[in-house]
Amino acid sequence: MFAVAVAALLVAMAMAVTRALLGPTAYDRVLALNNMGTKTVVLIAALGFLSGRPDFLDLALVYALINFIGTVAVLKYIEYGDLGAAKRADGGTDA
């Protein structure tokens, strides 16, 4: 049963990587990578049960944290052009 979930997750991750490689815009790539991070979290949890070591769940929790912070950091860099910027690169203000 865990092997079925792991196989489905691996196939889905391959599709997300394909979109990240194809993606016409940077946002498609960020979306695919963020989604792949979510799938990685679930994959780590399922792999832990598959190998009989549920301790892997702590790794999944930490990976979920890093994935979120990384996605927001990349998006802020794309949007503002600078990770520490207080205003947008085009001089506009937040709506």
Place this chain on the structure above:
Amino acid sequence: MGTALQLLSWALILAGAFFTLVGALGILRLPDVFTRMHAAGMTDTMGAGLILGGLCFQGDGITAVRLLLILVFLWFTCPVSTHALARAALQGGLRPLTGTAAQRDVAAQTPASRQDP
């Protein structure tokens, strides 16, 4: 563990695997970034939720608590990052596709130049 719980766990994990595959298919096949976000959200909520919920029945109590913590964290962060992505894409000049594919083809006059995934 009872057979009924085992069957429930099976059903949840298989349904989660199905939704994960459908969401990945949507990410691969849908036409623009906003529709792909919709497919990605299906993976986040249904896929991760059902698989992690099904795994809850497989371990002891503290394992289930940790799985639920991961699930709650995912359900808080995924909408936030999707919202940030949609906002960044809108400010970056992307606009959602409107109308049917045939209408867009007529508007573009040259169907061969359409940006297909």
